Amino acid sequence: MLEHAIQALKISKEEFAAQEPGLRVDLINAQYDLKSADFSVVLLIAGDDRLGGNEVIQLLHEWMDARYLETHIFRAPSSEELERPRFWRYWRVLPPHGKIGVYVGAWALNAVGERVRGEIDGDAFAQRLAHIRQFEQDLLADGALVLKFWVHIPHKDLKKRLKKAKKDDDTSWRVEEIDWQVYEIHDKAMPYIETLLEATETESCPWCVLDGSNPRVRDLSFAKTLLSALQQRLATAPPLPSAAPELVQEYPDALAQVDLTQALTKEDYARQLEKHQARLAKLTRRAREDGVSSVLVFEGWDAAGKGGVIRRITQAMAVRDYRVVPIAAPTEEERVRHYLWRFWRQLPPAGQMLIFDRSWYGRVLVERVEGFARPDEWQRAYDEIVDFESQLTERGMVVQKFWLHIDADEQLARFKAREKTPYKKYKITDEDYRNRERWDDYVAAVNEMVARTSMPSAPWHLIPANDKRQARTQVLDALCTALKKALN
Amino acid sequence: MLEHAIQALKISKEEFAAQEPGLRVDLINAQYDLKSADFSVVLLIAGDDRLGGNEVIQLLHEWMDARYLETHIFRAPSSEELERPRFWRYWRVLPPHGKIGVYVGAWALNAVGERVRGEIDGDAFAQRLAHIRQFEQDLLADGALVLKFWVHIPHKDLKKRLKKAKKDDDTSWRVEEIDWQVYEIHDKAMPYIETLLEATETESCPWCVLDGSNPRVRDLSFAKTLLSALQQRLATAPPLPSAAPELVQEYPDALAQVDLTQALTKEDYARQLEKHQARLAKLTRRAREDGVSSVLVFEGWDAAGKGGVIRRITQAMAVRDYRVVPIAAPTEEERVRHYLWRFWRQLPPAGQMLIFDRSWYGRVLVERVEGFARPDEWQRAYDEIVDFESQLTERGMVVQKFWLHIDADEQLARFKAREKTPYKKYKITDEDYRNRERWDDYVAAVNEMVARTSMPSAPWHLIPANDKRQARTQVLDALCTALKKALN
The missing domain is CATH 3.40.50.300 (P-loop containing nucleotide triphosphate hydrolases)
Incomplete structure (x- = not known):
């Protein structure tokens, strides 16, 4: 899925500047309409491109009204979180109807990270993916709008960027120790990321992969995808999931026993x-x-x-x-x-x-x-x-x-x-x-x-x-x- | 305040048994009526008698419906609690209207404990007492019924009890390492406890000191005090606090500046x-x-x-x-x-x-x-x-x-x-x-x-x-x- 995301598409500064004002007004207005809606928005932003992901998140908070975004970063788990099941930290901050919950990294990045670092084996990884599917399914079935973005950067572009930043005093502060750590395992993580994306790709909850190395394309693609999903969901509620046909199946009469x-x-x-x-x-x-x-x-x-x-x-x-x-x-x-x-x-x-x-x-x-x-x-x-x-x-x-x-x-x-x-x-x-x-x-x-x-x-x-x-x-x-x- | 609590009063087993059934029905019924009330109950149970206090708490959960008690023990603070002000852990579990929040030890015992162990000095202790007064005042002013019990045991009785328990195989498991630790500082803590009790004693929120060494008197006194406070508050809302008379005081017109x-x-x-x-x-x-x-x-x-x-x-x-x-x-x-x-x-x-x-x-x-x-x-x-x-x-x-x-x-x-x-x-x-x-x-x-x-x-x-x-x-x-x- 990742390679398809990287396209030769280019957007000029002027073109970007021309589109920005209209997009911002529409995003803010969609956010305003959401306040009285009877569903919540769960926005997952993860990726193998840390800097690119951060820029997308900054853009989101700049273009939308940050007061009505509930953004969760998930640092090291607190002692209270460590005593509960893994997904407790995601459930506890679930947004109510009318709000946007922004989950950064979260269950997607954690699963890949633990697998790459060898903290979980293949079976545990598969089990985790099943929990993720069910979690996202739970939210969707409850009427939530679930949007998932993966910010991807090809390995060679990441290397180029880090080397360039190292030389450049103006941007070097943006590159932290963790970026080099990410770089070290970036290549090794790709197969697990592909597995994650494929295993959790569903018709009602698809991934949108963003090209981290191409900021203007990335940002416009993010903003437009988000906007159109919001507008569409605000305009038309999704059809109610159809119930299974009346079941013929008989269950054993356990109570009679x-x-x-x-x-x-x-x-x-x-x-x-x-x-x-x-x-x-x-x-x-x-x-x-x-x-x-x-x-x-x-x-x-x-x-x-x-x-x-x-x-x-x-x-x-x-x-x-x-x-x-x-x-x-x-x-x-x-x-x-x-x-x-x-x-x-x-x-x-x-x-x-x-x-x-x-x-x-x-x-x-x-x-x-x-x-x-x-x-x-x-x-x-x-x-x-x-x-x-x-x-x-x-x-x-x-x-x-x-x-x-x-x-x-x-x-x-x-x-x-x-x-x-x-x-x-x-x-x-x-x-x-x-x-x-x-x-x-x-x-x-x-x-x-x-x-x-x-x-x-x-x-x-x-x-x-x-x-x-x-x-x-x-x-x-x-x-x-x-x-x-x-x-x- | 403590010495007055220790009385020669005796209650026989038979007398206790005769009073128990009626008290239990009344307590359960008061708890039932509370469910639809527009105020909450904050019940603080602290003391220098750990075993006696535990017995009172067990009695409370036995005689009332434990399903409608929200009891909080306050073990070592979690990492999330350590990052917030001290009273955050008490505020976060504040009971809603219609519920009883049982705070065990909590702000009262913590203040004394820290002072005895020298973790805070006299000034910090005084400051803490002021926060406690304000906290209890906040709750009362909000209409909560705040009840405070201090379970006290004279030093010599505590010594007797621990020595006896040590010899007696049947009860020795009830005495834990911490009881001996408490005993070591029990005498030293008394002046601080007296200070705490006096500083936080108010007309609308008095302490009820229970004699820990006299279980039947202690339990009946606890149950009756609790019951009558509940019944009285359920029957008559306290008068609204009167507002200060229209203030003549003029404040500087800061905005004009x-x-x-x-x-x-x-x-x-x-x-x-x-x-x-x-x-x-x-x-x-x-x-x-x-x-x-x-x-x-x-x-x-x-x-x-x-x-x-x-x-x-x-x-x-x-x-x-x-x-x-x-x-x-x-x-x-x-x-x-x-x-x-x-x-x-x-x-x-x-x-x-x-x-x-x-x-x-x-x-x-x-x-x-x-x-x-x-x-x-x-x-x-x-x-x-x-x-x-x-x-x-x-x-x-x-x-x-x-x-x-x-x-x-x-x-x-x-x-x-x-x-x-x-x-x-x-x-x-x-x-x-x-x-x-x-x-x-x-x-x-x-x-x-x-x-x-x-x-x-x-x-x-x-x-x-x-x-x-x-x-x-x-x-x-x-x-x-x-x-x-x-x-x-």
Whole structure:
């Protein structure tokens, strides 16, 4: 892809000067219109030409209104970033609707850099490229305009430029130590760059390669590509992704396999609870010392007892070692970004356990069943979620997911019992009763979710919860087993 | 204050058990009601009794719904925290309305710890206490319920407990190395603790000292104090702070002193601009290398040319060295917290320049003049702002504030000129014309702001801006001078 970018095209100073004013007005006006748009712009500027890339970025900030660009350079990761999955630093600064996020180098340059320096092998590089594809796909599917520029300079031109700069006092300060370092590996990096560009080139998110050695051509090409993409997206929303045709596929009825008759006597429960909680206390202390963090997901029927199970976990732990995040309606800042953003931003520091009381699975459960998400939205969510959780486990996090299962009769009995509770938070509303009418739809959704998002490293546990004691000890046992395995 | 907390009071196991169930129901229900309240709860739990404090925190998470507690332990600061003012870590996790933020140790224990270890001297300790008072005052004035508990144990009881634990295999694991370290300095810390408690004791935000050596008394006292404070605040909003009576005080008419006739020829401007931008380029490179960050504030009349001035600054800099933050309407997450939160969360990492296009001064300018803030709100803002900026400069940040001044005729001429501009963002609305009617009110507000928030380390520059060239070079010059001073 790179060689095609280098053309003999020339643009004179005069021609450039003639085009500049109109382009600038149009760019600024497009940026103004964007402010009230319902999508965000993710602008990736990377390349093997550091100086050329910097000039493009300066031009962008000069020609557009720098106040409405959120530019991120990604120096050495902070300690907080090092404790999270690699893409956390990109997710955390995701622009909201109406804003342009400028990512400099970012995931593209990092992947190549690590591969060239031998920090990752071919397999890890391929895995990284898959994450990049999924990440860009996530943003696009969410309606973002994603624009990717690669600033390229042929090796011989880079050499010429650096030598010239060395002699020339006026420009020598612009060349830094790092430019010579880049030069040293420039040639070696080319095959990896080609691989990156090809692997992440898609119809809806193509690369635009800029010729770094030809500044006027480069700048005009950049500005015009950016402008026309902005104007086009502002004029016409892309067609909604079409949902897959109604699936004939049947998923195994995993819920039907759950034996709801299991129960524990009070005495057995007391003994087992004590045993498992003591185990958990020791394991979580070790997890803190070893810096191993975990992410737990709790889903289940209303009144299945999620809160009670979570309490039996946290009881055994020091407060500093866990955080519970209940998922309710998203805030405004969350609504104007990809739906996974609100979960990415919560990810725990090293050694901490993060417990989600409801989670991103709402997308394929309540949002699917109640029609809050479009079919294309919840259908693609399985891939998005699998990629998200893979990044957690690849970072060494323990990921365990629990579905607390009760039957409809048990739920009804619990609703009735709650009518007498002194706890306001357990009050039952008409909506709770209405939700019961969709029981079968939820069963289908749960079965598909379990089939499509269970992974050896991030399994679903279907927990029989008609008997609360049974549910609590079984969750504790599964959790301890997973922690023990991770800590060995 | 500490000795009064230790009482001979005793509570039997039976008495405790009899009170527990009712307290728990009431606490959970208060927490439920809080969810829809328009204030937040800041719960500080600190003390010289580490084990006792931990037990109180465990009790809190056991008796209340841990899912709706946001608990923060404050381990060693992250690299991101070390690059910001000390209180950044407390501000960044400020709970929104409807939530309880539990701060463990936090600003109280840190201040004492640093003083005991000799990391700060008496003056710095006194300064810290002033910041704490202002911080708590900020939260209270914003309507937060602030509750402070200090868990105290007499030195001899601490010794007894540690010795006993050492012998007892069952509890020895609870005593960690740090407990012996705490014991070593426990006695020495007492005078500083007394100073802290007295200096930060106020009528609206008193300390509640708990007797750590008497667990049942301690726990009941904690739970009842918390419950009654919650219930009382939920039942009756505190009276609005009364605004100071209409001030007779006249502030110097600083704006009248600005010589608006100053102007630069095109040639002088070109020469000076080049000179100052070259200076700025070098200074900001050095600031990056030295890790010196700056915070610039731009305020001024509509059409005074803020955007143009900011562009002349950023033109001279590498994109990675600055970020421009335009201040518009706050987001939902910002509206449910103290108004300074949105500025705290933006503070720059080491070496970066953060440029605010409008700022927290909106509180004492547009919000005051247009009546968006109550008199008590904008009147206390001066102290809040002075404390905020002091924390930036104490952290070594360069803080410079610019008011771009034009007269009403010049503004009218610019409005007229803008009617012909091709830039949509410069379109003039009826509101812009309406704002002109309040010109004199704004003059009074600016003069008071300048008089009450100018500090040697964070000065206001009143910039004559009828001539744009004059304004731009003068800002660049002032900025370079300030940077140079900070870098020497």
